[in-house]
Amino acid sequence: MKDRAMRRALAVAALAAAGTLAGCANPAADEALVAQTALIGMPKETLLSCAGVPERQAAVDNREFFTYRSSRLVSYPSPPPLGYYGGGWGWPYHGYGYGGAGYGYEVSSYDCEATFSLRNGVVERVVYGGTSGGSARLGQCYAIVQNCVALIPQRTIKPTP
Template sequence: MVQMLRALPFLALLAACAQGPTLDQRLSTFVGRTEGDLVAALGVPVRVHEADGRRFLLFEQRRTVPVAPPSPFLGYGPGPWGPSLGYWPSVPSVAELRCEQTFAIRNGRVETFTYRGEGC
């Protein structure tokens, strides 16, 4: 029991450091794989473009996240019968984050990839 208690801080530190693979690491697993493997894993691309003997497949991910509303406003402002002290509660809102991932295909195999967006 005492040994378990001694190990708790180490286990907590280890758990805090545990993170999944980065986006670069996840996408790099597709390099060298076939276009069919890519589509099977990510779904049908949003756009396809061909240039200089390569195909470019664009995949798009979107997610909606809550945005913390600003603090309520308590201030001086015009009222219906003259100046008054007002309180306007803040309204919660959401934001849409996008991540575009483009894969370059040459000879039927993934050659490179790029990504951009605030949701990556």
């Protein structure tokens, strides 16, 4: 009987871990990574038409640097404190105000700064930065490059054997 309970607990833990990892997938982050190489060779005029006017720009010799920023603030209800009952019309208690303090809100900030290096009027490099980390930042970077990515001819994805 203990083996059965142990296997069930392990199966539940494995499913939870798989769900957590699947939740980390961020298609926008993947596209932002692809854009770093796909946009190389894009003419300056095309970049300006799809990304817009940069927030900052600088020129040194035959190089130009265009910097774009994108940020967003997301707020969502936080879970109730452990052991919290009430605060609505539901089980186990009915009515408002029973059980103490209500729910709070969690706020997350995502930002990206994308700098395009151009040499002789053509994109040579795209670098991402910002205070957000990992796929959260990359997902926000996609907001900067998405219109430009739409101009790139469809890539052919080769299946891996």
